[in-house]
Amino acid sequence: MQRELSVGEVAERSGVAVSTLHFYEARGLIRSRRTAGNQRRYPREILRRIAVIRVAQRAGIPLATTAAALATLPEGRTPDARDWQALSRAWRANLDARITRLTRLRDQLDGCIGCGCLSMQACPLRNPKDELGAEGPGPRLLDPG
Amino acid sequence: MQRELSVGEVAERSGVAVSTLHFYEARGLIRSRRTAGNQRRYPREILRRIAVIRVAQRAGIPLATTAAALATLPEGRTPDARDWQALSRAWRANLDARITRLTRLRDQLDGCIGCGCLSMQACPLRNPKDELGAEGPGPRLLDPG
């Protein structure tokens, strides 16, 4: 029978708050049908989509990037395993890069921070990429470098 | 002769903006002496301290945590290599944990996301720790789980 789901049901099954679902919808990450009484109704596939969004987040992908990726999914049909796989490949690369960066930082920290070189011009930790220039306003949430 | 440094000099040498130095001071991460004309003056050691702050940030440590760690440094004397080393050990552990988490996520992603299990109850990616409960308001900046 495959009933549609209400926001509350989706929230409970996916583990995200109702307010978050509203927020995702406002950001274009998910969509909903409306009933005659203006209430949201979702197909069961929404659960997969939300799961994918959460996994992307855990991988450090900003919501806007995930939204863009999801927008490339085919419009007409329900996305299949190959569609999701294509998305996952990009995240895998992103994750790899983040892991590599953190690992390099850790290794440098090991040999470097205790030695006293931290205040010197040449220290790889102090001045990772000669990055004296800024990159615009706002915080750097995902450690660059 | 070891002259003291002005904010502008510190900014140039450390690579952080003057506004950021003001911000760090407001947050208690650094301190400054004031001249008769109310301008900031720093000892050269400030550069090391700022370098340490930036390294901690790159390791994913929030400023508040770094501030607390720096507050444990001895008051009277200039911190030496052993002092910094003690700090670095904590960050090393934090980094290790972050790397481990990301690596686990990557490995799970490899075997999992393309297979279609993402919408199921049992999927380790979908429901990492049965974390249906919230942990309070605000964003989760540093991917938990």
Next chain:
DNA sequence: GATTGACCTCAACTACACTTGAGGTTCTAG
């Protein structure tokens, strides 16, 4: 037919790490 719970919108608040701007002061060089 009223109550209750789930739902609706919209605005405002939270946290982090800063930046930007306004309006004013101090320092340095010509």
Next chain:
DNA sequence: CTAGAACCTCAAGTGTAGTTGAGGTCAATC
């Protein structure tokens, strides 16, 4: 001695990812 650079404070804005609350509607139950 004056122009301009560099400094000062304080308030408000930026971006991400949401949550919270006010004020109102919808739907099923008693």
